[in-house]
Amino acid sequence: MNLLNLVKTYRYFLLIILFDVVITVFHPSTGYTIFQYTAGNFAEMLSVIPPIFLLLGLLDVWVPRETIIRYLGEGSGVKGIVLSIVLGAAAAGPLYGAFPVAAVMAKKGTKYSNIIIFLCSWSTLKIPMFLFEMSALGIKFALTRWLVNIPGILVMAYIIDHVIGEENKAEFYRRQMANP
Amino acid sequence: MFTLLLYLLALGGLLISFGKDRHKTRLALMKGWKAFTNILPDFTVVLALIGIMLTYLSPHTIAALVGKNSGFPGMLASSIVGSITLIPGFVAFPLAKSLLDRGAGIMQMAVFVSTLMMVGIVTAPLESRYFGKKETILRNSLSYVFSFIVAIIIGMVVGA
Numbered sequence: 554m555n556l557l558n559l560v561k562t563y564r565y566f567l568l569i570i571l572f573d574v575v576i577t578v579f580h581p582s583t584g585y586t587i588f589q590y591t592a593g594n595f596a597e598m599l600s601v602i603p604p605i606f607l608l609l610g611l612l613d614v615w616v617p618r619e620t621i622i623r624y625l626g627e628g629s630g631v632k633g634i635v636l637s638i639v640l641g642a643a644a645a646g647p648l649y650g651a652f653p654v655a656a657v658m659a660k661k662g663t664k665y666s667n668i669i670i671f672l673c674s675w676s677t678l679k680i681p682m683f684l685f686e687m688s689a690l691g692i693k694f695a696l697t698r699w700l701v702n703i704p705g706i707l708v709m710a711y712i713i714d715h716v717i718g719e720e721n722k723a724e725f726y727r728r729q730m731a732n733p
Numbered sequence: 734m735f736t737l738l739l740y741l742l743a744l745g746g747l748l749i750s751f752g753k754d755r756h757k758t759r760l761a762l763m764k765g766w767k768a769f770t771n772i773l774p775d776f777t778v779v780l781a782l783i784g785i786m787l788t789y790l791s792p793h794t795i796a797a798l799v800g801k802n803s804g805f806p807g808m809l810a811s812s813i814v815g816s817i818t819l820i821p822g823f824v825a826f827p828l829a830k831s832l833l834d835r836g837a838g839i840m841q842m843a844v845f846v847s848t849l850m851m852v853g854i855v856t857a858p859l860e861s862r863y864f865g866k867k868e869t870i871l872r873n874s875l876s877y878v879f880s881f882i883v884a885i886i887i888g889m890v891v892g893a
Contacts, residue, residue: 569781590785591785594780601736604736604739614758698846701887709875
């Protein structure tokens with residue numbers, strides 16, 4: 554990739570960095586804080602993301618589509634729902650880590666509602682977070698939130714699944730299949 | 734801890750894969766790398782935006798916003814802060830705890846924690862890249878409304 558392409562691909566990122574630089578010129582301490590947080594974010598992403606993409610690559614190559622369809626696809630029923638919740642809750646890392654995982658799940662034939670359940674579970678049921686929440690805010694708070702969230706996630710997935718429309722769903726699957 | 738587990742899992746998988754089939758392993762690595770570089774441009778934007786967000790919405794600012802308020806306006810304010818910011822849990826939970834100790838309501842903190850985890854305005858462009866606009870709007874707005882329900886229930890259970 555040549556330099557011009559590279560600049561074009563990362564144009565929005567470069568614009569934000571330019572904005573940060575301008576702030577740094579006028580308010581050095583604020584700018585310094587921004588760069589510190591940004592660097593911290595990158596460090597966090599680079600520490601969590603590599604094994605996720607590595608596992609995704611392996612999953613893509615080694616797990617046959619039929620297997621995923623059997624466990625998470627159409628007709629996977631309650632087992633598929635439970636498995637989606639467990640997969641999401643067991644996850645570590647921020648929500649953006651869930652998007653590429655969901656993409657591969659879609660590519661392998663996971664049912665749409667199960668993908669949404671997985672995504673919602675990842676966002677709010679994460680067990681590592683739960684342990685942390687319990688120690689900070691108490692078991693009553695954390696446990697109530699966790700338990701109320703499970704039916705909530707199912708209802709939300711049901712609504713999204715029904716409202717999203719077949720053409721949107723088909724487009725989503727088409728886009729994931731188009732990726733190598 | 735969990736990150737370490739993730740690494741062990743990934744490296745273990747890689748070794749097993751390599752032992753079984755070198756060609757397939759190469760393919761897996763290439764696929765993983767491709768997926769990563771495909772999304773990296775959007776990723777960098779999100780991470781840079783979060784850097785700015787965290788600077789201007791510091792724990793101090795958040796405390797000023799939701800610590801003084803009570804009732805529904807306080808919940809609304811904390812839900813907005815929770816939806817915009819992407820504070821990691823290990824910062825957010827102790828922060829909520831310290832605000833609680835300083836007199837913030839349990840429902841305000843519950844809606845803050847819940848929106849923080851479920852609603853992502855900054856990550857919406859990234860979510861949209863994968864799932865499309867409609868899913869992104871639907872999931873985030875449903876999660877937003879749901880966060881209030883969760884908060885009210887937590888208020889009833891914990892506040893009682």
